[in-house]
Amino acid sequence: MAQEGNIAETLTTELTGSHSGAGSFTEELKVSGMAETLIGSEIIKLAGEIREKIKSGEKILNFTIGDFDPQIFPIPEELNHQIIASYNRGETNYPPAEGIPELRKSVSLFLRNRQHLAYKENDILIACGARPLIYGIYRTVLDPGDTVIYPLPSWNNNHYCHLAGANGCPVETSAERNFMPTGKDIEPFIADANLIALCSPLNPSGTIFSETDLSDICELVLHENRRRKGRKKPVYLLYDQIYWLLTYGSTKHVDPVSLHPAMADYTFYVDGISKYFSGTGVRVGWAFGPGRIVEKMKSILSHVGAWAPRAEQCAVSRFLCMDNEIDNFLYSFKKQVQLRLDGIYDGLMKLKAEGFAVDAIAPQASIYLTVRLNLHGYRTGDGRVLVNTADVTRYILEEAKIALVPFYAFGSGPDSTWYRLSVGTARPGDVEDFYRNLRNALSKLSL
Numbered sequence: 226m227a228q229e230g231n232i233a234e235t236l237t238t239e240l241t242g243s244h245s246g247a248g249s250f251t252e253e254l255k256v257s258g259m260a261e262t263l264i265g266s267e268i269i270k271l272a273g274e275i276r277e278k279i280k281s282g283e284k285i286l287n288f289t290i291g292d293f294d295p296q297i298f299p300i301p302e303e304l305n306h307q308i309i310a311s312y313n314r315g316e317t318n319y320p321p322a323e324g325i326p327e328l329r330k331s332v333s334l335f336l337r338n339r340q341h342l343a344y345k346e347n348d349i350l351i352a353c354g355a356r357p358l359i360y361g362i363y364r365t366v367l368d369p370g371d372t373v374i375y376p377l378p379s380w381n382n383n384h385y386c387h388l389a390g391a392n393g394c395p396v397e398t399s400a401e402r403n404f405m406p407t408g409k410d411i412e413p414f415i416a417d418a419n420l421i422a423l424c425s426p427l428n429p430s431g432t433i434f435s436e437t438d439l440s441d442i443c444e445l446v447l448h449e450n451r452r453r454k455g456r457k458k459p460v461y462l463l464y465d466q467i468y469w470l471l472t473y474g475s476t477k478h479v480d481p482v483s484l485h486p487a488m489a490d491y492t493f494y495v496d497g498i499s500k501y502f503s504g505t506g507v508r509v510g511w512a513f514g515p516g517r518i519v520e521k522m523k524s525i526l527s528h529v530g531a532w533a534p535r536a537e538q539c540a541v542s543r544f545l546c547m548d549n550e551i552d553n554f555l556y557s558f559k560k561q562v563q564l565r566l567d568g569i570y571d572g573l574m575k576l577k578a579e580g581f582a583v584d585a586i587a588p589q590a591s592i593y594l595t596v597r598l599n600l601h602g603y604r605t606g607d608g609r610v611l612v613n614t615a616d617v618t619r620y621i622l623e624e625a626k627i628a629l630v631p632f633y634a635f636g637s638g639p640d641s642t643w644y645r646l647s648v649g650t651a652r653p654g655d656v657e658d659f660y661r662n663l664r665n666a667l668s669k670l671s672l
Contacts, residue, residue, distance in 0.1 A: 267634035307540035322527035324351025328542035357531035378635030403432035408441030429645035431593030468591035470501035572660035625666035
């Protein structure tokens with residue numbers, strides 16, 4: 226952000242200098258109120274700082290970004306072949322704004338076969354990943370001043386509220402509930418809400434809804450909408466399930482419409498290949514929900530130009546029909562991700578058993594582990610006191626060479642002692658390095 230400020234300052238100076246005398250610019254260039262008050266991503270900012278340290282030669286275990294190193298976790302080989310073949314066929318012109326028919330048909334079959342959800346092609350909208358789809362949902366169902374309920378911690382909902390001119394209603398969650406919201410958390414606010422934004426598996430915690438907790442929330446939505454019927458706009462549910470195929474052990478993904486078919490009138494799903502096919506940069510995502518409202522989303526995103534490239538759409542449409550290739554990829558991919566998550570979790574439990582002030586939630590899903598560094602008030606070897614989370618984060622980075630994202634980057638309070646750890650760029654050897662480096666750094670602290 227400082228760099229952006231310097232660029233803007235330089236530009237203003239140059240303009241002022243080149244228009245000296247009468248009519249010169251004497252005031253700072255003005256922007257919209259929304260742009261003026263919009264803040265950048267804390268996660269991207271932190272990841273950028275880590276990259277600069279690595280570039281300068283520091284050896285850092287970077288567990289910050291929710292992305293994949295393609296040298297470690299490449300996309301499926303057959304998907305790669307299909308992308309190249311699509312470009313070789315000349316699939317480089319504009320795709321339809323809603324996505325090519327072949328891909329929407331493939332997504333429909335994929336959902337039916339893998340998740341037992343029945344959505345027609347016209348209920349499905351393709352875009353360049355999940356972000357524009359989430360933005361499209363916000364802009365389609367919300368008017369300025371409408372209210373959005375979302376849990377803390379969660380990814381980016383505060384920024385989408387800002388972009389849509391909506392009022393955010395964040396709901397604090399707890400480690401005891403795996404940082405997942407419950408019906409009791411949401412019930413006090415639902416009468417004023419227009420959208421509930423949920424994510425499972427959750428970014429940042431890597432935890433999922435239980436069937437009971439999600440069912441309770443769905444019952445609240447259905448009850449509230451029966452109360453509103455004919456009087457005011459319904460309360461809708463945005464369900465981001467972009468990690469849903471990355472579950473481990475006995476963990477089972479659940480979704481609103483499978484639990485309560487009546488939720489089909491109010492639920493918008495967000496999904497895509499970014500996470501469970503390691504295709505973050507391939508940029509193919511899809512949303513699906515009530516057909517009439519999806520049509521309105523199509524109109525909005527057509528003006529934004531948020532479509533995925535045609536060649537990638539053609540490739541994904543073919544790949545989604547290759548059941549054997551998908552199963553083989555997921556088996557290997559999930560095994561490697563889980564190996565890292567379990568290894569780091571086991572190391573943290575060993576440190577906890579040794580008496581160090583650390584903790585973690587056992588891996589459930591996604592590429593994330595929820596880690597606790599309860600080090601406020603500890604004193605470093607040179608006498609410095611770790612007063613707050615920022616101090617702890619800096620100490621772990623400098624002393625252990627471990628980079629994590631504090632939960633305050635996801636809306637939690639600035640004193641939260643919880644962190645997101647992502648294994649998308651971790652090599653197998655990083656697991657042992659993590660334990661050794663962290664133990665060494667913790668050993669230098671005292672109360």
